[in-house]
Amino acid sequence: MKAVFVGASPIAVMTARSLLERKHEVVIIEREKDKIDAISKEIDCGFLLGDGSKPSLLRETDPKKTDVLYCLSDHDQTNIIASLVGRSLGFARVVTQIEDPSYQHICIELGLDATIIPSQTIGRHLADLFEGRDPLELSTMFRYDTSTYSFVARQEHVGSIADLSLPKTSRIICLYRNEDLIIPDESEKIERGDEVILITRQKYLEELHKQLDPAAGDES
Numbered sequence: 001m002k003a004v005f006v007g008a009s010p011i012a013v014m015t016a017r018s019l020l021e022r023k024h025e026v027v028i029i030e031r032e033k034d035k036i037d038a039i040s041k042e043i044d045c046g047f048l049l050g051d052g053s054k055p056s057l058l059r060e061t062d063p064k065k066t067d068v069l070y071c072l073s074d075h076d077q078t079n080i081i082a083s084l085v086g087r088s089l090g091f092a093r094v095v096t097q098i099e100d101p102s103y104q105h106i107c108i109e110l111g112l113d114a115t116i117i118p119s120q121t122i123g124r125h126l127a128d129l130f131e132g133r134d135p136l137e138l139s140t141m142f143r144y145d146t147s148t149y150s151f152v153a154r155q156e157h158v159g160s161i162a163d164l165s166l167p168k169t170s171r172i173i174c175l176y177r178n179e180d181l182i183i184p185d186e187s188e189k190i191e192r193g194d195e196v197i198l199i200t201r202q203k204y205l206e207e208l209h210k211q212l213d214p215a216a217g218d219e220s
Helices: 010-021 033-039 055-059 076-089 101-109 118-130 202-212
Strands: 002-006 025-030 046-049 068-071 094-097 146-152 171-177 180-182 195-201
Touching (some): 002 010, 002 076, 010 025, 025 033, 033 046, 055 076, 068 076, 076 094, 076 101, 146 202
Parallel strands (some): 002 025, 002 068, 025 046, 068 094
Antiparallel strands (some): 171 180, 171 195
């Protein structure tokens, strides 16, 4: 399998090293030559010098033959732009790193459903450890072809959950409204701006993306 990284951040290098140890192909795009020179002494992978948010440079990595595009630079805006460009170029999956939580809602609205906030995740984990808990990451509880999908409700989604047409075996598990968690039942009403979290099968992700992402029809 093949992974492309935008940005040679510590998380990117650590992830790349792990993938290389597992015999996967890795390409890192970095705009600073000094970083490439230093990292190339530590790991043996492909490197491209330049701005990873530029379509011309991302095309050089052969998007159709890449399994995951990781946008892990030190700049949130670069990661968001690179993710949108990468998605439009046909990367099978795009992972977006942000440090400012205020961008999370925007990422969901843009259809960037694989968004990570490392500092927030680590902070919560350390707080749980402080209180004597060692939480099991939710992702480890999903087995086989189970996955999650999230979207921000638009006007056409407003109304009863029961009226929302979803693929078979897809269910809404929770809503976030004004930073409040809501565990809904069938009578719950979706309001505009709600962040809606679903559990589904991986084979339905593309169908959900086309149905619920306003930009999906514009992708090439």
